Amino acid sequence: MKRLFLLGGMIAAAFATQASAQELTGTLKKIKDTGAITIGFRDSSVPFSYLDDNQKPVGFAMDICYKIVDAVKKELKLDKLEVKLNPVTSATRIPLIANGTVDLECGSTTNNVDRQKQVGFTNTHFLTASRFVSKKTAKLDKIDDLKGKSVVSTSGTTNIKQLTEVNAARNLGINIIPAKDHAEAFLMVETDRAAAFVMDDILLASLAAGARDPNAYAISKDAFSKPEPYGIMLRKGDDAFKKVADAATAALYTSPEGAKIYEKWFTQKIPPKGLNLNVPMGPEQTKAFAKPSDSADPDAYL
Amino acid sequence: MNYNWNWGIFWDQTPDATGTYFASLMSGLQVTILLALVAWIIAFVLGSVIGIMRTLPSRWPVMIGNAYIELFRNIPLLVQLFIWFFVVPELLPGEFGAWVKQLRNGPFIAAMLGLGFYMSSRVAGQVTAGINALPKGQRMAGTAIGLTTWQTYRYILLPLAYRIIFPPLTSEFLNTIKNTAPALTIGVLELTAQARSMQEFSFQVFEAFTAAAGIYLLLSAVVTIGMRMIEKRLVIPGFNVGK
Numbered sequence: 001m002k003r004l005f006l007l008g009g010m011i012a013a014a015f016a017t018q019a020s021a022q023e024l025t026g027t028l029k030k031i032k033d034t035g036a037i038t039i040g041f042r043d044s045s046v047p048f049s050y051l052d053d054n055q056k057p058v059g060f061a062m063d064i065c066y067k068i069v070d071a072v073k074k075e076l077k078l079d080k081l082e083v084k085l086n087p088v089t090s091a092t093r094i095p096l097i098a099n100g101t102v103d104l105e106c107g108s109t110t111n112n113v114d115r116q117k118q119v120g121f122t123n124t125h126f127l128t129a130s131r132f133v134s135k136k137t138a139k140l141d142k143i144d145d146l147k148g149k150s151v152v153s154t155s156g157t158t159n160i161k162q163l164t165e166v167n168a169a170r171n172l173g174i175n176i177i178p179a180k181d182h183a184e185a186f187l188m189v190e191t192d193r194a195a196a197f198v199m200d201d202i203l204l205a206s207l208a209a210g211a212r213d214p215n216a217y218a219i220s221k222d223a224f225s226k227p228e229p230y231g232i233m234l235r236k237g238d239d240a241f242k243k244v245a246d247a248a249t250a251a252l253y254t255s256p257e258g259a260k261i262y263e264k265w266f267t268q269k270i271p272p273k274g275l276n277l278n279v280p281m282g283p284e285q286t287k288a289f290a291k292p293s294d295s296a297d298p299d300a301y302l
Numbered sequence: 303m304n305y306n307w308n309w310g311i312f313w314d315q316t317p318d319a320t321g322t323y324f325a326s327l328m329s330g331l332q333v334t335i336l337l338a339l340v341a342w343i344i345a346f347v348l349g350s351v352i353g354i355m356r357t358l359p360s361r362w363p364v365m366i367g368n369a370y371i372e373l374f375r376n377i378p379l380l381v382q383l384f385i386w387f388f389v390v391p392e393l394l395p396g397e398f399g400a401w402v403k404q405l406r407n408g409p410f411i412a413a414m415l416g417l418g419f420y421m422s423s424r425v426a427g428q429v430t431a432g433i434n435a436l437p438k439g440q441r442m443a444g445t446a447i448g449l450t451t452w453q454t455y456r457y458i459l460l461p462l463a464y465r466i467i468f469p470p471l472t473s474e475f476l477n478t479i480k481n482t483a484p485a486l487t488i489g490v491l492e493l494t495a496q497a498r499s500m501q502e503f504s505f506q507v508f509e510a511f512t513a514a515a516g517i518y519l520l521l522s523a524v525v526t527i528g529m530r531m532i533e534k535r536l537v538i539p540g541f542n543v544g545k
Binding site: 091094100193 | 495
């Protein structure tokens, strides 16, 4: 009998060691082996991830990523974890995540079903809806006010798709201009090439805050879409790493610190120019923080 | 690598519901070809004029031609496109400027002008070189039989010069096709722009850019083969300096 227990104990012990060895796969194993984690940042995704005046990446998503790094460090019981920073663009973020250069992409990447075929996302850190910015002098506030006007949006975004759909559905006869990026699109409103610019409201807020005359612009109340989730991107199918990231972000969002980090980037002056985006936390965002979720479905956040 | 290959993606619908990804790449290809052709016409005509000016006997046309080449050849194409698209309309007088800015095909027109002028400086260089490569006697012979300068160019120098520079002009035309890609930075939805928007929507970045690369290669192959055929027909026996 004693022997049997011993055997049982040995088997259990064998399983236990095997189990702990199994835990370390994928990203976690790589981080343990190399003693380093690589964060992908964007250079101009204000206020999520961008370069400050010292060329150091800062932002809301960066703060969250450093929390995940802390959690990884604790999980792997490391004394020291080197954080490598790697710039990414919308064109490079997928290859760099896929080939293992970048472990976490911290920016303003929309979490949607198509993208989930390719990558994983941790809990949603921000919700944004498609709205439009225009000059206050133009007095546009409803979508229907755009009838017959030239309206710009960034090519290759879901926003331009929503604009196209609304235009067709309501028969507004809008002249839709595709722009190559947000800066160009905003410039087109600034220089009166276009009457309005349709984009994620938070990006519009940061573009307007950075304009020569921030008070000259108004963002519409009317939205083209339900709020869409932004998530921090990681490799698909790496459940162990995702679990650590999910736990870390959930703990952050549900604690008072989550709201504090939000306020730091959205309702206070942010570097490098001391702009204030003035976007207080709305009901959807409050709910997304209270009940952290990695769902790509906008309805999950209503 | 942890990447989910999906070569069937080209037959999926794009989220903006305008058709499949393949169709959007093809529409990009159309814009690329159209832009390359129009820009090439501008480049060829203007380049020829400037190139010929630089071989004229008097001083002023030579200086103007040289200045033109230095100006358009030495500023990066990207910068020139930005100047045409963003700066030039601001310099135009009020109403006219606003009208230009609101043109529906504004980006295309700016890209066409920018690329055309940029390539024209290169074509001009080739044309000058072609004319200068001819033996001096050709020009003198023209004058000797009583032809005017214009006639000498029209009947003697240019027909020979263009035959000599035909191969380098082919490569300039290929450059024009490749140089349509920066036009995406001012909002022309050409092939590279469509590949980019495809990867933004679907996250299938490798498939998108592999397809774009393949299409560019195919397009260049078609042009090269076509130009080779024309080249053969243009040869004057015993007069092809390059060969």
